[in-house]
Amino acid sequence: MKSYRITPVNLSDSSKLDSRLEHRRTFNLPNCELNIFETFHKSDNVILSYSGGLVVSSMMRGKKVMSVEGQEAFDFLPGQSVILPDGLTMNVGFPDADENRPVQCITLTLDWDTVHKNLDYLNERYSNHQAPFEWKLDFSHQHFENSMQLVASLNKLVNLSMEEGFAKEAIADLSLKVLLLRLLQTQNRLSVNSNQSMYDNRIQPAINYVHKHLTEKITVEKMARECCLSQSSFYQYFKNILGITPLEFVLRTRINHAKKIMADSSVTVTEACYASGFNNVNHFIKIFKRLEGLSPGQYRH
Numbered sequence: 001m002k003s004y005r006i007t008p009v010n011l012s013d014s015s016k017l018d019s020r021l022e023h024r025r026t027f028n029l030p031n032c033e034l035n036i037f038e039t040f041h042k043s044d045n046v047i048l049s050y051s052g053g054l055v056v057s058s059m060m061r062g063k064k065v066m067s068v069e070g071q072e073a074f075d076f077l078p079g080q081s082v083i084l085p086d087g088l089t090m091n092v093g094f095p096d097a098d099e100n101r102p103v104q105c106i107t108l109t110l111d112w113d114t115v116h117k118n119l120d121y122l123n124e125r126y127s128n129h130q131a132p133f134e135w136k137l138d139f140s141h142q143h144f145e146n147s148m149q150l151v152a153s154l155n156k157l158v159n160l161s162m163e164e165g166f167a168k169e170a171i172a173d174l175s176l177k178v179l180l181l182r183l184l185q186t187q188n189r190l191s192v193n194s195n196q197s198m199y200d201n202r203i204q205p206a207i208n209y210v211h212k213h214l215t216e217k218i219t220v221e222k223m224a225r226e227c228c229l230s231q232s233s234f235y236q237y238f239k240n241i242l243g244i245t246p247l248e249f250v251l252r253t254r255i256n257h258a259k260k261i262m263a264d265s266s267v268t269v270t271e272a273c274y275a276s277g278f279n280n281v282n283h284f285i286k287i288f289k290r291l292e293g294l295s296p297g298q299y300r301h
Contacts, residue, residue, distance in 0.1 A: 004151040005079045008060040008104055009158065014040040021046065021094075027161035029172040031114040034161045039103040044093045053109045054137070054293075055084040056183065058146065058154055062103030065093040066143075068290065072245060074143055076105075081150070082143045083183070085293035086112070106158060110176065118180050128188070138187045139293045140252050147186045153179040203227060203238055206246065210253055215277045220246050254278060255291050262300050269296045 017023050020040040027034045033052075039062075058081040066082070067073035068090050076082065084090075097103045115137075122128075122135040146154075156175050160168065206223040223246050224234035238246050258276040261267050267275075273284040273296075288296050 004146045004148045006058050006060050006106065006146070006151055006154050006158070009036060011102060011104065012038055014038075014099060014102070022048075029157070029161060029176070030169050031111040032157075032172070032176055033109045034157060035107045035109075036158075037103075037105050037107060039094045039097045040099055042094055042097050044095070046092045046094070047089060048092050049087075049089045050084045050109075051086050053086070053111050054115050055082075055088075055107060055109050056179075057082050057084070057105055057107040058151075060104040060106065062094070062101055063096055064103060064105070065095060067091045069286070071248065071290070076143070079146055080143065081146055081154075083137065083139065083187075084142065085139055085289065088290065106154070108154075108157065108179075110180070114176070115180065118177055122181065122184075135181075135184050137184070137293060140291045141187050144186060147182065147189070150179075150182040150186050153182045202229075203234075203241055206234070206238065207249075210250055214254060214257060215275065218247075218250050218277075250277075251287055252291060255288055258284070258288065258296070259292075259299070262296065265300075269300075272296065 012023060012025070014020055017040075020038075021043055023038045023040075025036045027036075057076075059076055059078045061078060064076040065073055066076050068088060073091075094103050119135055119137075126135075128135050153175065157172070157179060160172055160175060205226040209223060209226045210218060220231055220235055223238075224231045227234055229237065235246060238249070242249060244252070254276040258272045258278075261272045261275055262269070269285075270281055273281050276284070278284040278287075285295055288294075288299070292299055
């Protein structure tokens with residue numbers, strides 16, 4: 001899918017900043033805080049925590065390398081966005097940042113009550129007729145290419161944050177609703193593409209193996225053997241087709257299985273953990289929250 005870039009804003013004067021690492025400019029909008037972050041020198045292993053709402057971050061200039069525990073690091077580039085649940089901690093690197101190649105991104109933090117109210121409104125009034133057949137955030141697709149419509153909404157909010165006027169709050173409220181819908185549409189398209197890709201005949205034997213042996217130890221070697229491929233060839237081919245690694249696919253399949261099990265209120269979180277192939281409850285809860293944005297207990301409630 002073609003990606004579209006947000007229009008960069010004017011950079012701060014780096015010679016006048018107290019910090020040249022993630023220098024922040026903050027703008028307050030109704031039910032939302034918009035921050036513009038800038039970094040002017042190379043840095044590694046910067047720990048960033050996100051809390052207080054749904055975080056939507058999009059790159060304007062430069063490159064970040066981001067990683068979260070249990071997941072492979074990825075390059076975060078212009079034309080891309082990420083969404084992050086509450087309480088997530090990420091390790092961030094700025095491998096190329098300097099005075100001539102600064103890193104600039106925007107981060108929107110949306111109030112969760114506002115997000116949930118808008119999701120409820122969409123599901124009640126405008127049914128989603130494509131998989132997953134409801135409007136919901138998909139934290140298994142946290143990192144994605146921007147659509148043209150999503151970028152238009154992000155640009156509008158950035159420009160609006162710097163405006164003055166009596167109608168600013170009303171326009172911002174409406175713009176946030178549009179942004180959320182565009183975000184859901186972009187993720188919905190990713191989910192449809194992934195579901196279609198799962199039926200590729202060359203990796204289907206590995207997918208079947210995962211479902212059949214979900215509670216057992218599953219390795220890339222075993223999955224590759226099912227497809228009659230070397231580990232390296234299988235790994236690269238699988239990732240090219242689904243956009244995730246084989247072991248990330250195993251984790252997501254186990255979490256989806258746990259969600260189905262927990263539909264039965266008599267099944268405890270611990271029982272769902274072990275029945276889905278996890279052997280550590282704390283690890284299960286951490287992975288569940290990373291992929292779903294909620295703990296298992298919150299999800300069930």
